Amino acid sequence: MSNIIKLGFGMVETALSYNAHVGRGALSNFADEIKSLKPKAKILIICDKKVEPIYGEIVQNKLEDADFLVETYSFKEGEYSKCLDVIDDIWTNLSQRGYNRGDLIVAVGGGVVSDIACFVSATYMRGIDFAIVPTTLLSMVDACIGGKGAINMPQGKNLIGVFHQPIYVCADTRCLNTLAPAQIQNGYAELIKTSLIAKRRSFFEWLRDNAQSILDSDEVALTNAIKLSMEEKGRLVSFDPYDNQGVREILNFGHTFAHALEAIYLSKKSQIDHGLAVAEGIRFASRLSVQVCGLDIEVVKQIDKLLDRFNIGQIQDKLEEEAIYNFMKIDKKSKNLDSMIHFVLLRDIGNPLACNVDEDVLREHISAFCRSRA
Secondary structure, eight states: OOOOEEEEEEEEGGGGEEEEEEEGGGGGGGHHHHHHOOTTTTTTEEETTTTIIIIHHHHHHHHTTEEEEEEEEEEOOOOOGGGHHHHHHHHHHHHHHHOTSSSSSEEESSSHHHHHHHHHHGGGGGGGGEEEOOOOOOOIEEEEEEOEEEEEETTTEEEEEEEEEOOOOEEEEEGGGOOOOOEEEEEEEHHHHHHHHHHSHHHHHHHHHHHHHHHOOHHHHHEEEEEEHHHHHHHHHHHHHTOOOOSGGGGGGTTTHHHHHHHHHTTTTOOOHHHHHHHHHHHHHHHHHHHOOOOOOOOOOOHHHHHHHHTTOOOSSSOOOOOHHHHHHHHSSSOTTTTEEEEEEEEEETEEEEEEEEHHHHHHHHHHHHHHHH
């Protein structure tokens, strides 16, 4: 049985709310939900070529059985597709096939797909509706909530972006059965991150105590983990839907460093799993928090232990200190101020702090990180 989470964003007078259905079998009611929201819409499914023959076709069949006119646009999987060439091709397809603001885009896939679908739907005709069917744990616990869409530039990740909330999210946990272990670990890293910055420490404690059940794919534990993460992210986004009030930014914990790592790999025509980058970002930010915020070293050990419990490894490649620092300076989250870089750190579990970190302190910690991975 699926669970329903009601999500609302923005001020009361301009509120935009939608449902997120979570759990095993959630897709069974997907077409009915879309029918209630957009009964006359023509629908374009956006997915990558790996997802298309699996879940893309399932979603298309369900919608066609409900008498929708449905087409599919697919692209090569991976972070490299988050580029203007792919966006422009989708815009062209929408225009040539006569899509208008009464129609609907459905994202079926992981975070790259939802980024692209969000970006396209926010910009085509100044905005058309879109829904999300996340098929990875990472997209269920993070990317499908919050209405952010972005594409990359050679200078860094997600530097061109939009805010555009979906009208519906359908997270069927059966989709996770086809994921490779590395893809599952991507989601685990984001779960851990959210538990560290959540308002209630009980999320971290629950995740720690239920780690084995989640690793064993226990349906109840897994669904609850996804719900807890969605609810916490939704709570933060509701206070700061456009990421300009200083509330939503705590979701960036671990990500300034993670995005620098991802940008380094992209610059070398390679990729690093987002979960691995985030896990390393969490490790880095936790240690930086000891010096900057007075975080207890015992808490750092607890965080390391939970990352290890979920089998999230460490980077084995040699990294260049200067490259990490330079990409941090241009990361969209960094708020580079003179000789300081903006970071989200921890005073304790459940007590995050956004602050500016001096260049000398930051370089010292980057150097220590690189030595530990050499």
